[in-house]
Amino acid sequence: MSLGKNQNPCTISFDDLWEIWPTLAEDERLEWFEQLDHNDAEDFFSSIPSEDQAFLLQKMSDRNTRYWVRELAPDDAADVLQLIDDTEQRERVKNHLQERVRKEVDALMAYKEDEAGGLMSPRFARIRPDMSVDEAILYVRRQMRDELETVYYIYVLDKEQHLLGVVSFEDLFKGNGNRLISDIMETDMTTVGEDQDQESVALLFAREDYFALPVVDAHNVMKGIITIDDIVDVVTEEATEDIQKMGGMAALDNDYLQSTFSEMYKKRIGWLSILLCCNLLTTRVMDHYSDAMSSAVILCVFIPLIMASGGNTGSQAATLVTRAMALGEIRLRDVFKVFKRELIVSSSLGATLALIGFVITNICNFAGMFSDVQERFLYFAGTIATSVGVLVIYGSLVGSMLPFLLKFCHIDPASASAPFVTTIVDVSGIIIYFTIARLILGI
């Protein structure tokens, strides 16, 4: 890529623009976008985030706005329009939509982006219960002209649009032409509430193998359908969000390489600062034990090793529990079950690691690290092994219980990140370590 930012734009390929896009100032973007050839522009427009689409649409000439806003599917158009803060601009852009689409978009805009209603498409195939199979096939055929989202399922509605049942296209097609829809429709079906959270909708799709689910309001009036292709995106996005939170940062809004430096900075500095301030506590606690450290510097030498054992087991436990919660495998009421489980597993882990700790201390002894305290070497080894063992159990319990505490306080359990757990374990771990040292070594 050899295009300088200030060079006069002439033509540019999809790949080149994609590469420099995040580095472009907002008001340069439209100019560059318009240098793409038509096919590249179509691909590009559909690939950029809704925020960027909203920005471009506002800056474009009326003629272009009209063209590009009509390229968007109704649910995408609703997402984009919701991102335009300026009311006048939002109306201008919306008015370029076809009349019929505008109505659909208005209906969709009432939903939040991460609710079932925000994911759904209002374009589904519908029939009446008193039609015959042959009539229904003809009727669906006519609806097909309207770019339906899917004809995999056809929904049976009464005149007030209440959802009565569903017929798969295959069953309709296989059925005897004279039978009534009400006789062949499936009435025992799974529906989604319009304000249901997208994560729980994704879990429904993952558990049962649906291709599409109907969205209904509180009165069982059918509002639209959610198709499984949107769910793949939801599952991927939600996992990415959780992973980033579990890595100790706020979730990014864009791809890694598409994020601006300032976004990257803002999403990362928050937790880093909080954690640094929490670590102020470690220094306070350590200072409290400075006499003990002065009398045996060898105790200091093992601090990182011992803290790390607790932190690492804590990270494992927090990761396991957080993910299991996100997948709906663990609920709040499972807290005692998880506690018991972690207690048993971490006791075995602790015993093993304490043994390794004891061996390590002996290796260090051969390396002459304990020459100053040779006569009391076994006490030191015992202190270190015991501390490793206790901290492993302690770390596991902190790491596994923290997500429950967060969830109980209505905070996303994914905030129980490895760095956060490590920090908590560090602070209290030092107290545990020096208490054990005091008990065994008497310092």
Next chain:
Amino acid sequence: MSLGKNQNPCTISFDDLWEIWPTLAEDERLEWFEQLDHNDAEDFFSSIPSEDQAFLLQKMSDRNTRYWVRELAPDDAADVLQLIDDTEQRERVKNHLQERVRKEVDALMAYKEDEAGGLMSPRFARIRPDMSVDEAILYVRRQMRDELETVYYIYVLDKEQHLLGVVSFEDLFKGNGNRLISDIMETDMTTVGEDQDQESVALLFAREDYFALPVVDAHNVMKGIITIDDIVDVVTEEATEDIQKMGGMAALDNDYLQSTFSEMYKKRIGWLSILLCCNLLTTRVMDHYSDAMSSAVILCVFIPLIMASGGNTGSQAATLVTRAMALGEIRLRDVFKVFKRELIVSSSLGATLALIGFVITNICNFAGMFSDVQERFLYFAGTIATSVGVLVIYGSLVGSMLPFLLKFCHIDPASASAPFVTTIVDVSGIIIYFTIARLILGI
């Protein structure tokens, strides 16, 4: 749940059995399973992992084996049979399948479970290019009796089963009855290779909104289809695997609450032991600086704070890069781009945190922590602030480059877990810290 393990089984509900299942010894499981009523048993059998299905099928009477193995879809049956090690048993179970299914299963068993071939179903709708639309509709209608995986797309094959094109059911249905399939079929389509890795197949589905993709061999002979409902599971599974690895452990085979204690122990102890041994290095390195520490214990007091800053930034960077790699946003060749990005972002992060570090040290000074070294307090504050800043940059670069190194060595980048990065940063961080202290404080 009040059922004791040794109580004589009588009847049991789905939920109760689900709860005690992981705690049951293998040879008790069949006995309990057979106490379920028929509907619960069907649900239960389809909910347990393939390993457990394989175990039950081996232990059952011929009559039951015949019933339950026929409950499985061909691709699931292939997965289960692959898990039976005893050849004689495997043949016995397989022989209970219907003749036709057995042939499909044999074909599927040639694939690994995590390859495209292992995900696909051989039951797709097929037509010939020289059929008319009306003939094709009749032909597809006949195939529908065979429980096709989907009729959303219908594949056009020549006599040797080469894939020539695809027609959506809607297009077929809308088309003029006399037109030839070869005129209306789409020939420019995305296909999946039979040995393609399931992660890359999932990325294809996520990027474009397909409902199903055809699987072909090297000669473009069509082998089956992969439908999007299986992809939702793949995406969820792969994310869970990555998350668990990034938490510093091997990925579990089962749900958290369904895993046995010994599995949980085995999956966690590996990394914990490795990390503990790596931490042996920290003690060696720290010991090297024990004179410096003796002369100013206050340096020890800040070790956890400084190490944590590097470790936390490193965890963030590793998490970001690993996830972006898993989503295909970053490739090996982006290494310099990522390096530059992390350098810029982490410099700003480092500067901010160094400033906070400086303020923290001043707070500690007011708390009297520096009373022994009051005359040189500013040098100490400078050492700590500089170390925080440098370690933040260093941690970021290590955390972001490690996934590249692992990928380059064909190791899963998700192994660059927060605990692993923290450990690496700890060891080298101590050297950096004491070097800076030596330069500024001259000790």
